[in-house]
Amino acid sequence: MPLNEYATTLVVLDLVGIFVFAVTGALVAVRKTLDLFAALVLAVVTGLGGGFIRDVLIDATPPAALTDWRYLLVPVAAGLLTFAFHPTIGRLERVVTLFDAFGLAIFCVTGALKAVDYGLGPLPAALLGMVTGIGGGVLRDVLAGRVPVVFEGALYATPALAGAAVAVALDRTDLPLVVVAASGFSVCLGWRLLAAVRGWRAPMPKGPANV
Amino acid sequence: MPLNEYATTLVVLDLVGIFVFAVTGALVAVRKTLDLFAALVLAVVTGLGGGFIRDVLIDATPPAALTDWRYLLVPVAAGLLTFAFHPTIGRLERVVTLFDAFGLAIFCVTGALKAVDYGLGPLPAALLGMVTGIGGGVLRDVLAGRVPVVFEGALYATPALAGAAVAVALDRTDLPLVVVAASGFSVCLGWRLLAAVRGWRAPMPKGPANV
Amino acid sequence: MPLNEYATTLVVLDLVGIFVFAVTGALVAVRKTLDLFAALVLAVVTGLGGGFIRDVLIDATPPAALTDWRYLLVPVAAGLLTFAFHPTIGRLERVVTLFDAFGLAIFCVTGALKAVDYGLGPLPAALLGMVTGIGGGVLRDVLAGRVPVVFEGALYATPALAGAAVAVALDRTDLPLVVVAASGFSVCLGWRLLAAVRGWRAPMPKGPANV
Numbered sequence: 001m002p003l004n005e006y007a008t009t010l011v012v013l014d015l016v017g018i019f020v021f022a023v024t025g026a027l028v029a030v031r032k033t034l035d036l037f038a039a040l041v042l043a044v045v046t047g048l049g050g051g052f053i054r055d056v057l058i059d060a061t062p063p064a065a066l067t068d069w070r071y072l073l074v075p076v077a078a079g080l081l082t083f084a085f086h087p088t089i090g091r092l093e094r095v096v097t098l099f100d101a102f103g104l105a106i107f108c109v110t111g112a113l114k115a116v117d118y119g120l121g122p123l124p125a126a127l128l129g130m131v132t133g134i135g136g137g138v139l140r141d142v143l144a145g146r147v148p149v150v151f152e153g154a155l156y157a158t159p160a161l162a163g164a165a166v167a168v169a170l171d172r173t174d175l176p177l178v179v180v181a182a183s184g185f186s187v188c189l190g191w192r193l194l195a196a197v198r199g200w201r202a203p204m205p206k207g208p209a210n211v
Numbered sequence: 212m213p214l215n216e217y218a219t220t221l222v223v224l225d226l227v228g229i230f231v232f233a234v235t236g237a238l239v240a241v242r243k244t245l246d247l248f249a250a251l252v253l254a255v256v257t258g259l260g261g262g263f264i265r266d267v268l269i270d271a272t273p274p275a276a277l278t279d280w281r282y283l284l285v286p287v288a289a290g291l292l293t294f295a296f297h298p299t300i301g302r303l304e305r306v307v308t309l310f311d312a313f314g315l316a317i318f319c320v321t322g323a324l325k326a327v328d329y330g331l332g333p334l335p336a337a338l339l340g341m342v343t344g345i346g347g348g349v350l351r352d353v354l355a356g357r358v359p360v361v362f363e364g365a366l367y368a369t370p371a372l373a374g375a376a377v378a379v380a381l382d383r384t385d386l387p388l389v390v391v392a393a394s395g396f397s398v399c400l401g402w403r404l405l406a407a408v409r410g411w412r413a414p415m416p417k418g419p420a421n422v
Numbered sequence: 423m424p425l426n427e428y429a430t431t432l433v434v435l436d437l438v439g440i441f442v443f444a445v446t447g448a449l450v451a452v453r454k455t456l457d458l459f460a461a462l463v464l465a466v467v468t469g470l471g472g473g474f475i476r477d478v479l480i481d482a483t484p485p486a487a488l489t490d491w492r493y494l495l496v497p498v499a500a501g502l503l504t505f506a507f508h509p510t511i512g513r514l515e516r517v518v519t520l521f522d523a524f525g526l527a528i529f530c531v532t533g534a535l536k537a538v539d540y541g542l543g544p545l546p547a548a549l550l551g552m553v554t555g556i557g558g559g560v561l562r563d564v565l566a567g568r569v570p571v572v573f574e575g576a577l578y579a580t581p582a583l584a585g586a587a588v589a590v591a592l593d594r595t596d597l598p599l600v601v602v603a604a605s606g607f608s609v610c611l612g613w614r615l616l617a618a619v620r621g622w623r624a625p626m627p628k629g630p631a632n633v
Contacts, residue, residue: 029362035413037369038362052268057474059483061270066335086416124488138565143349145358147567151451151460158459202457205508240573246624248580249573263479272481277546297627354560356569 014110015074017103022047022075023089024100025140026082032144036083042140043079044072050135054111054128058118097196104160105189108133109181112164113171122168129164130157133188155195155202163188225321226285228314233258233286234300235311236351237293243355247294253351254290255283261346265322265339269329308407315371316400319344320392323375324382333379340375341368344399366406366413374399436532437496439525444469444500445511446522447562452508454566464562465501466494472557476533476550480540519618526582527611530555531603534586535593544590551586552579555610577617577624585610 025046029039048065055063065071082089089096111132115125134150134157141148150156167184171177194200236257240250259276266274276282293300300307322343326336345361345368352359361367378395382388405411447468451461470487477485487493504511511518533554537547556572556579563570572578589606593599616622 030416032358033416034358034362035415037413039416041362041368056267056478057484057488059270059481062268062329062331062335066268066331066339069332069334072334072338083414083416118484120484120488121491123491123494124484127494128488142353142564143359143362145356145567147454147456148565151456151463151565157463202459203505204457205452205455205461205505241627243569244627245569245573246626248624250627252573252579267478270481273479273540273542273546277479277542277550280543280545283545283549294625294627353564354570354573356567 013106015070016099017106018047018071018074019078020096020099020103021050021107021136022078023082024096024137025075026079027086027089027096028140028144030083030086034144039083040076040079042143043082044075045143046136046140047075047078048072048136049139050107050111050132050137053135053139054115054132057128057131058115058120060114060118098193101189101192101196104133104156104192105163105185108160108164108188109167109184112167112184113177113181116168116171122165122172126161126165126168129167129184130161133157133160133164155200156192158202159188159191159195162191224317226281227310228317229258229282229285230289231307231310231314232318232347233289234293234307235348236286237290238297238300238307239351239355241294241297245355250294251287251290253354254293255286256354257347257351258286258289259283259347260350261318261322261343261348264346264350265326265343268339268342269326269331271325271329309404312400312403312407315344315367315403316374316396319371319375319399320378320395323378323395324388324392327379327382333376333383337372337376337379340378340395341372344368344371344375366411367403369413370399370402370406373402435528437492438521439528440469440493440496441500442518442521442525443529443558444497445504445518446559447497448501448504449508449511449518450562450566452505456566458505461505462498462501464565465504466497467565468558468562469497469500470494470558471561472529472533472554472559475557475561476537476554479550479553480537480542482536482540520615523611523614523618526555526578526614527585527607530582530586530610531589531606534589534606535599535603538590538593544587544594548583548587548590551589551606552583555579555582555586577622578614580624581610581613581617584613 022043025042025044026039029035029042032038034042048063048071051065052063055061108129112125112129114132115128116122120128137150138148141150163184165184166187167180170180170183173180233254236253236255237250239257240246240253243249245253259274259282262276263274266272319340323336323340325343326339327333331339348361349359352361374395376395377398378391381391381394384391444465447464447466448461450468451457451464454460456464470485470493473487474485477483530551534547534551536554537550538544542550559572560570563572585606587606588609589602592602592605595602
């Protein structure tokens, strides 16, 4: 694939990821019967929050989303559409889960590679890739007043960390960037979808909880 | 108005805004029967939090509030006064709402113009103006363990966004800065007070919420 | 003490502080019957969160913890150990309180002196020292969906502020750094342990709370 097409593909994928994450944010607002404004704020925070946390930590400020209007337009549009058509979108829960996994797989890879670009070592870069993937959802849940779902047993962060780690590891080889990104993306997406379909859970603590 | 008086006026207005926001933060602590320290922390976070979020995102760190002791003294004083005299201040709820609207109108304008100064485009700058206005209250509510009131149907963020947008738009004309700031300020303040007096609400989602 | 030994001692103390803070984070996850991943995230956030907030505010990004792998390894190990052996650790509550006070005393001093190094004035530097000490615990409690315990009457932040203020004040004299650090450390540790042993509480608001 020529470089231009490759860059365009990445931006398109990024915007798709932001869109589906923003839909999940607006759905939380609707289900808590919050108002239109809450839906838009939660859409923007969920879509862009993970990238914001990463950019602030690696000193890549102002974040890309504040210098390119498309990155703001997409989550706002997602919020408006969700607010208007939420019963239909709610019925498409499986589609949302699929697209959400897609967004997670994109963000963990692009987040990790951006951290590498800014000079971070492999371990922190993989961690920041995971943070980019899960950060928006964590902010969404904290603002909506509930314990982040990523903490409650569903396998979500582990695939993101795995995908980010694969991308960081392959990035140190001579493989072309597109192979590096596609490998990390596939590991995260495959693991996350298998976990969702088969109901895999992370290990829970053993023994009495109230010690 | 000569430039010096103008700058002094802006700083005084800024400190007034921080003071009244800090009062609302300390009142939340008192009403949850938290202790003196919680009242001071919530006062400082509510008064300065919105500006901190903006400064971190546009890379204007360390924030002004950390290099000018007056910006720390004012919210601490507001917290102490509120803790000591909270029944009286609680009775002045209407005065608090008025001053709070005043602070919101100042912060959305100064926040947006600062973002423009740091090279951001019109849309992100307006958004950051809104964030400066509402950010402190959102942090206050998250720390106090409740869903941010700005999400619960009262018209609050929309006036802030409108005021910020007006300031950003007029700033691109040849109008003097004082007119730019006063216009954004008036739009936000007028809208917010009308919404408070008439009980205007943002649109709520239609149809069944639990889809 | 020669300079090399002194620097090594500081790093060791820092890692001890991160370790014990991370244990408290993982214990919160276990007690809420969250999963292994939640325990690890809360361990990392509690151990490193206060330093992250400080570094972002003073523009010392990327934070040290993202450029030195030991700072990531320690809280992850603490989280794994806590998850595996939580009944035993839970029984050692007094040891945890002791080590937690130890970590608080280290972080308030190192946080304040780092802020001074980055050019901040005495008042903001002392405040950032306190933020470094209490920030991780506040993030832990917000993510776990409870009001930060530091707000609920236990004397915790005041000793941290006192220790940070002592360190900042003595740092302006000719005293050697080791005396400066040890003095702030002792003030914070002594005050915190006395408060814990004697059950000292911060002042609560007087009069009716629901005004």
